[in-house]
Amino acid sequence: xxxxxxxxxxxxxxxxxxxxxxxxxxxxxxxxxxxxxxxxxxxxxxxxxxxxxxxxxxxxxxxxxxxxxxxxxxxxxxxxxxxxxxxxxxxxxxxxxxxxxxxxxxxxxxxxxxxxxxxxxxxxxxxxxxxxxxxxxxxxxxxxxxxxxxxxxxxxxxxxxxxxxxxxxxxxxxxxxxxxxxxxxxxxxxxxxxxxxxxxxxxxxxxxxxxxxxxxxxxxxxxxxxxxxxxxxxxxxxxxx
Numbered sequence: 107x108x109x110x111x112x113x114x115x116x117x118x119x120x121x122x123x124x125x126x127x128x129x130x131x132x133x134x135x136x137x138x139x140x141x142x143x144x145x146x147x148x149x150x151x152x153x154x155x156x157x158x159x160x161x162x163x164x165x166x167x168x169x170x171x172x173x174x175x176x177x178x179x180x181x182x183x184x185x186x187x188x189x190x191x192x193x194x195x196x197x198x199x200x201x202x203x204x205x206x207x208x209x210x211x212x213x214x215x216x217x218x219x220x221x222x223x224x225x226x227x228x229x230x231x232x233x234x235x236x237x238x239x240x241x242x243x244x245x246x247x248x249x250x251x252x253x254x255x256x257x258x259x260x261x262x263x264x265x266x267x268x269x270x271x272x273x274x275x276x277x278x279x280x281x282x283x284x285x286x287x288x289x290x291x292x293x294x295x296x297x298x299x300x301x302x303x304x305x306x307x308x309x310x311x312x313x314x315x316x317x318x319x320x321x322x323x324x325x326x327x328x329x330x331x332x333x334x335x336x337x338x339x340x341x342x343x344x345x346x347x
Contacts, residue, residue, distance in 0.1 A: 151220060278327060
Protein backbone atom coordinates (compact mmCIF):
# COMPACT_ATOMS: atom_id res chain seq x y z
CA UNK A 107 0.00 0.00 0.00
CA UNK A 108 2.84 2.41 0.85
CA UNK A 109 4.55 1.77 -2.49
CA UNK A 110 1.40 2.72 -4.38
CA UNK A 111 1.02 5.81 -2.22
CA UNK A 112 4.61 6.94 -2.71
CA UNK A 113 4.38 6.40 -6.46
CA UNK A 114 1.18 8.35 -7.08
CA UNK A 115 -1.11 9.76 -4.38
CA UNK A 116 -3.93 10.43 -6.86
CA UNK A 117 -4.02 6.79 -7.97
CA UNK A 118 -3.89 5.76 -4.31
CA UNK A 119 -6.98 7.88 -3.62
CA UNK A 120 -8.84 6.51 -6.66
CA UNK A 121 -8.03 2.95 -5.64
CA UNK A 122 -9.46 3.57 -2.20
CA UNK A 123 -12.58 5.17 -3.67
CA UNK A 124 -13.08 2.04 -5.78
CA UNK A 125 -12.45 -0.32 -2.85
CA UNK A 126 -14.85 1.60 -0.63
CA UNK A 127 -17.69 1.89 -3.16
CA UNK A 128 -17.49 -1.75 -4.27
CA UNK A 129 -17.17 -3.32 -0.82
CA UNK A 130 -19.88 -1.23 0.84
CA UNK A 131 -22.28 -1.73 -2.09
CA UNK A 132 -21.77 -5.50 -2.00
CA UNK A 133 -22.08 -5.49 1.79
CA UNK A 134 -25.40 -3.62 1.60
CA UNK A 135 -26.70 -6.06 -1.00
CA UNK A 136 -25.67 -9.07 1.09
CA UNK A 137 -27.26 -7.51 4.15
CA UNK A 138 -30.49 -7.16 2.19
CA UNK A 139 -30.39 -10.79 1.08
CA UNK A 140 -29.81 -11.94 4.65
CA UNK A 141 -32.74 -9.83 5.78
CA UNK A 142 -31.03 -7.77 8.47
CA UNK A 143 -30.08 -4.21 7.58
CA UNK A 144 -26.33 -3.51 7.76
CA UNK A 145 -25.51 -6.93 9.24
CA UNK A 146 -22.66 -7.30 6.72
CA UNK A 147 -22.07 -3.60 6.10
CA UNK A 148 -21.22 -2.76 9.73
CA UNK A 149 -18.27 -5.16 10.07
CA UNK A 150 -17.01 -4.24 6.58
CA UNK A 151 -17.09 -0.54 7.45
CA UNK A 152 -15.40 -1.14 10.80
CA UNK A 153 -12.65 -3.15 9.09
CA UNK A 154 -12.06 -0.47 6.44
CA UNK A 155 -12.02 2.26 9.09
CA UNK A 156 -9.43 0.41 11.18
CA UNK A 157 -7.26 -0.37 8.15
CA UNK A 158 -7.16 3.24 6.98
CA UNK A 159 -6.72 4.74 10.45
CA UNK A 160 -3.93 2.35 11.41
CA UNK A 161 -2.18 2.90 8.08
CA UNK A 162 -2.34 6.68 8.47
CA UNK A 163 -1.11 6.42 12.05
CA UNK A 164 1.70 4.01 11.17
CA UNK A 165 3.00 6.31 8.43
CA UNK A 166 2.66 9.42 10.61
CA UNK A 167 0.17 11.09 8.28
CA UNK A 168 -2.48 12.10 10.82
CA UNK A 169 -1.59 15.78 10.57
CA UNK A 170 -1.63 15.71 6.77
CA UNK A 171 -5.04 14.06 6.58
CA UNK A 172 -6.71 16.08 9.31
CA UNK A 173 -6.89 13.50 12.08
CA UNK A 174 -5.66 16.16 14.47
CA UNK A 175 -6.97 19.06 16.53
CA UNK A 176 -8.74 21.92 14.76
CA UNK A 177 -6.40 24.83 13.99
CA UNK A 178 -8.91 27.62 13.53
CA UNK A 179 -11.01 29.74 15.88
CA UNK A 180 -14.32 28.10 16.78
CA UNK A 181 -15.86 31.58 17.08
CA UNK A 182 -14.75 32.51 13.57
CA UNK A 183 -16.29 29.27 12.34
CA UNK A 184 -19.58 30.25 14.05
CA UNK A 185 -19.00 27.39 16.51
CA UNK A 186 -19.96 25.06 13.65
CA UNK A 187 -23.65 25.84 14.19
CA UNK A 188 -24.32 25.57 10.41
CA UNK A 189 -23.06 21.98 10.59
CA UNK A 190 -25.61 21.31 13.34
CA UNK A 191 -28.34 22.71 11.07
CA UNK A 192 -27.18 20.46 8.23
CA UNK A 193 -27.24 17.47 10.55
CA UNK A 194 -30.78 18.20 11.72
CA UNK A 195 -32.68 17.84 8.44
CA UNK A 196 -33.48 14.16 8.89
CA UNK A 197 -35.34 14.82 12.16
CA UNK A 198 -37.30 17.93 11.15
CA UNK A 199 -40.54 15.98 11.38
CA UNK A 200 -39.79 14.00 14.51
CA UNK A 201 -38.12 10.74 15.39
CA UNK A 202 -39.24 7.25 14.55
CA UNK A 203 -37.67 3.81 14.99
CA UNK A 204 -37.70 2.63 11.37
CA UNK A 205 -35.58 -0.46 12.02
CA UNK A 206 -35.33 -3.02 14.77
CA UNK A 207 -33.11 -2.14 17.73
CA UNK A 208 -30.32 -4.40 16.45
CA UNK A 209 -30.59 -3.02 12.93
CA UNK A 210 -30.59 0.54 14.28
CA UNK A 211 -27.36 -0.10 16.20
CA UNK A 212 -25.76 -1.67 13.12
CA UNK A 213 -26.96 1.25 11.00
CA UNK A 214 -25.51 3.88 13.33
CA UNK A 215 -22.18 2.04 13.54
CA UNK A 216 -22.07 1.76 9.76
CA UNK A 217 -22.90 5.43 9.22
CA UNK A 218 -20.36 6.69 11.74
CA UNK A 219 -17.72 4.64 9.94
CA UNK A 220 -18.97 5.90 6.58
CA UNK A 221 -18.55 9.46 7.85
CA UNK A 222 -14.93 8.69 8.69
CA UNK A 223 -14.20 6.74 5.51
CA UNK A 224 -15.73 9.19 3.04
CA UNK A 225 -14.12 12.21 4.66
CA UNK A 226 -10.67 10.64 4.79
CA UNK A 227 -10.90 9.23 1.26
CA UNK A 228 -12.48 12.21 -0.52
CA UNK A 229 -11.38 15.14 1.65
CA UNK A 230 -8.12 13.57 2.76
CA UNK A 231 -6.56 11.30 0.15
CA UNK A 232 -8.11 12.79 -3.00
CA UNK A 233 -8.11 16.47 -2.06
CA UNK A 234 -4.57 16.43 -0.68
CA UNK A 235 -3.28 14.63 -3.76
CA UNK A 236 -4.89 17.13 -6.14
CA UNK A 237 -4.17 20.35 -4.25
CA UNK A 238 -0.45 20.02 -4.95
CA UNK A 239 -1.10 21.27 -8.49
CA UNK A 240 -4.19 23.49 -8.31
CA UNK A 241 -6.02 24.18 -5.06
CA UNK A 242 -9.20 25.57 -6.65
CA UNK A 243 -9.49 22.63 -9.02
CA UNK A 244 -8.80 20.25 -6.14
CA UNK A 245 -11.70 21.72 -4.14
CA UNK A 246 -14.05 21.38 -7.11
CA UNK A 247 -13.01 17.83 -8.02
CA UNK A 248 -13.14 16.64 -4.42
CA UNK A 249 -16.63 18.08 -3.94
CA UNK A 250 -18.07 16.88 -7.26
CA UNK A 251 -16.53 13.42 -6.97
CA UNK A 252 -17.98 13.08 -3.48
CA UNK A 253 -21.42 14.01 -4.78
CA UNK A 254 -21.27 11.73 -7.81
CA UNK A 255 -20.19 8.87 -5.57
CA UNK A 256 -23.76 8.79 -4.25
CA UNK A 257 -24.99 7.56 -7.64
CA UNK A 258 -24.19 4.10 -6.29
CA UNK A 259 -27.40 4.40 -4.24
CA UNK A 260 -29.28 3.53 -7.42
CA UNK A 261 -27.87 0.02 -7.03
CA UNK A 262 -29.31 -0.12 -3.53
CA UNK A 263 -32.90 0.52 -4.58
CA UNK A 264 -33.16 4.34 -4.45
CA UNK A 265 -35.22 5.99 -7.19
CA UNK A 266 -33.65 8.33 -9.74
CA UNK A 267 -35.15 11.70 -8.58
CA UNK A 268 -34.20 11.02 -4.97
CA UNK A 269 -30.66 10.06 -5.99
CA UNK A 270 -30.26 13.14 -8.20
CA UNK A 271 -31.30 15.41 -5.32
CA UNK A 272 -28.87 13.60 -3.04
CA UNK A 273 -26.05 14.10 -5.54
CA UNK A 274 -26.80 17.84 -5.74
CA UNK A 275 -26.74 18.49 -2.01
CA UNK A 276 -23.84 16.09 -1.50
CA UNK A 277 -21.77 18.24 -3.87
CA UNK A 278 -22.70 21.35 -1.85
CA UNK A 279 -21.95 19.66 1.48
CA UNK A 280 -18.73 18.26 0.04
CA UNK A 281 -17.73 21.80 -0.91
CA UNK A 282 -18.22 23.23 2.60
CA UNK A 283 -16.49 20.22 4.18
CA UNK A 284 -13.51 20.73 1.87
CA UNK A 285 -13.32 24.41 2.81
CA UNK A 286 -13.47 23.56 6.52
CA UNK A 287 -10.65 21.04 6.14
CA UNK A 288 -8.57 23.32 3.94
CA UNK A 289 -8.90 26.28 6.31
CA UNK A 290 -8.96 24.51 9.68
CA UNK A 291 -6.57 21.64 8.87
CA UNK A 292 -8.76 19.14 10.73
CA UNK A 293 -11.28 16.66 9.36
CA UNK A 294 -12.94 15.91 12.70
CA UNK A 295 -15.73 18.54 12.40
CA UNK A 296 -16.57 17.11 8.96
CA UNK A 297 -16.32 13.48 10.09
CA UNK A 298 -18.62 14.09 13.06
CA UNK A 299 -21.21 16.09 11.09
CA UNK A 300 -21.13 13.57 8.24
CA UNK A 301 -21.58 10.62 10.59
CA UNK A 302 -24.43 12.28 12.49
CA UNK A 303 -26.45 13.33 9.44
CA UNK A 304 -26.15 9.82 8.01
CA UNK A 305 -26.98 8.11 11.30
CA UNK A 306 -30.10 10.19 11.93
CA UNK A 307 -31.57 9.05 8.63
CA UNK A 308 -32.40 5.77 10.38
CA UNK A 309 -34.73 7.67 12.72
CA UNK A 310 -36.38 10.05 10.26
CA UNK A 311 -40.15 10.20 10.58
CA UNK A 312 -40.79 10.39 6.85
CA UNK A 313 -44.47 9.46 7.31
CA UNK A 314 -45.09 12.84 8.96
CA UNK A 315 -43.17 14.80 6.34
CA UNK A 316 -45.17 16.77 3.73
CA UNK A 317 -44.78 15.99 0.04
CA UNK A 318 -42.48 18.96 -0.52
CA UNK A 319 -40.05 17.91 2.23
CA UNK A 320 -37.59 16.16 -0.10
CA UNK A 321 -37.15 19.14 -2.41
CA UNK A 322 -37.20 21.69 0.42
CA UNK A 323 -34.67 19.69 2.41
CA UNK A 324 -32.35 19.41 -0.58
CA UNK A 325 -32.57 23.16 -1.23
CA UNK A 326 -31.96 23.90 2.44
CA UNK A 327 -28.85 21.71 2.49
CA UNK A 328 -27.48 23.37 -0.64
CA UNK A 329 -28.18 26.93 0.51
CA UNK A 330 -26.79 26.49 4.03
CA UNK A 331 -23.72 24.63 2.76
CA UNK A 332 -22.86 27.17 0.06
CA UNK A 333 -23.59 30.19 2.29
CA UNK A 334 -21.44 28.75 5.09
CA UNK A 335 -18.62 27.99 2.65
CA UNK A 336 -18.77 31.53 1.24
CA UNK A 337 -18.69 32.97 4.76
CA UNK A 338 -15.68 30.86 5.73
CA UNK A 339 -13.77 31.87 2.62
CA UNK A 340 -14.33 35.56 3.41
CA UNK A 341 -13.76 35.20 7.15
CA UNK A 342 -10.44 33.43 6.72
CA UNK A 343 -9.09 35.04 3.54
CA UNK A 344 -6.24 36.79 5.40
CA UNK A 345 -5.11 33.69 7.27
CA UNK A 346 -2.04 31.73 6.22
CA UNK A 347 -2.93 28.53 4.37
